[in-house]
Amino acid sequence: MPRPSDSSQDPSVDPIVRRVAELGLVLPEPPRPVAAYVPCVRSGSLLFIAGQIPFRGGTLMAMGPVPSRTSVELAIEAARQCGLNALAIASAELGGRLSLVRRVVRLGVFVASDPSFEDHPKVADGASQLMLEVFGESGRHARAAVGSPSLPRGASVEVEVLLEVSA
Amino acid sequence: MPRPSDSSQDPSVDPIVRRVAELGLVLPEPPRPVAAYVPCVRSGSLLFIAGQIPFRGGTLMAMGPVPSRTSVELAIEAARQCGLNALAIASAELGGRLSLVRRVVRLGVFVASDPSFEDHPKVADGASQLMLEVFGESGRHARAAVGSPSLPRGASVEVEVLLEVSA
Amino acid sequence: MPRPSDSSQDPSVDPIVRRVAELGLVLPEPPRPVAAYVPCVRSGSLLFIAGQIPFRGGTLMAMGPVPSRTSVELAIEAARQCGLNALAIASAELGGRLSLVRRVVRLGVFVASDPSFEDHPKVADGASQLMLEVFGESGRHARAAVGSPSLPRGASVEVEVLLEVSA
Secondary structure (H helix, E strand, O other), X not given: OOOHHHHHOOOOOOHHHHHHHHOOOOOOOOOOOOOOOXXXXXXXXXXXXXXXOOEEOOEXXXXXXXXXXXXXXXXXXXXXXXXXXXXXXXXXXXXXXXXXXXXXXXXXXXXXEOOOOOOHHXXXXXXXXXXXXXXXXXHOOEEEEEEEOOOHHXXXXXXXXXXXXXX | OOOHHHHHOOOOOOHHHHHHHHOOOOXXXXXXXXXXXXXXXXXXXXXXXXXXXXXXXXXXXXXXXXOOOOOHHHHHHHHHHHHHHHHHHHHHHXXXXXXXXXXXXXXEEEEXXXXXXXXXXXXXXXXXXXXXXXXXXXXXXXXXXXEEOOOHHHEOEEEEEEEEEXX | OOOHHHHHOOOOOOHHHHHHHHOOOOOOXXXXXXXXXXXXXXXXXXXXXXXXXXXXXXXXXXXXXXXXXXXHHHHHHHHHHHHHHHHHHHHHHOOOOHHHEEEEXXXXXXXXXXXXXXXXXXXXXXXXXXXXXHHHHHHOOEEEEEEEOOOHHHEOEEEEEEEEEOO
């Protein structure tokens, strides 16, 4: 098995996939929907990716509201994991060619929040920064970040991603 | 007045409308917005349907948070009703030709939730399953399901639907 | 410096910008994102504007849940301010030519809500009415209005706007 870092040397590797490897990131197996829907749907040049929760290695890495049960720091990391899971789905859909992503259009970020929580943007930046690191300027997106009393499976964060992709 | 089941025999009836009848479903009168907006907007091939709450016969069939005031089972049924209301709007917009729907692209599902609730996907499946039953493979969609502390009119569920339609 | 009302006389002024002035509205400086994202992204003919909170003159005009900490009346005004902030972003993106907006497609309205709150549509109308006043028929949009336990910076309302614009 080639190690992930190998792809940073291989010219046949998709340049964005290479950047992912250079960043030390490994795309997980695309998470499977936890219910009756599909991971993503393409309509024209838009790729709608279903809301992702922070599964890492099969378990949720952050559960419960922020900050009473999950710290802001962990929630940031969880938002990043949600973003990584979304990219894994995009990569699978695009046959491993993440450079077909022309633009990250929009993130929808839901943070399981105590009523007094105000730092949703800080949490959401975990996913936003990932997009900037992976896609550079094309990773800059519009965003809505809001609170929820609770999320599927008790997750602390859910992130929905909308991409524009090449035909 | 023809009975709904009649349409399953009539070849002039739109095939998806016929399937709706075969499923024993009756599309309600398209719900009217409860405020200053319209039921749906088409932009290019995308049809954005406004968030639907579970009106059935003029009253909300499920109110209050899940599970303390509405059971999961009733909430599932309510999500299905929201989906049916959205399809009624789509049908009206498309002149009764639901087969112009090329794809169900995305559902946004908001569940009025107690802070400890974790089964949002199960509730959202009420709407998702309806789309699969009515549209088959074309009914498979991306989805975000999240919790809300409260929803318009005290509804237990709100569902927003995005469709791709033929030109 | 010309006063805003002057633009209502000037034929070189964009007709929608003129209507904004006639309504007595002044578009603020486009609010800058409070984190790692951009104010808006265009994809094809769609312009996705990031979720806006009710900054007015640099401070949030409404904080905390409705109705316990912010009245419905103030929240309506806050939703209108969110809409105005979104229009300021659209105007900047379109080089001051708001008449390039062909349609307001969708508003997503999040209201920081007490668990018993039911009047989210009334609050959301603050933003919806603004769109109707500014754009007339083209301002009619689909909408989802829901509750949140808390929003960024403690805001009472967040509004996300999707526009269709001319090529």
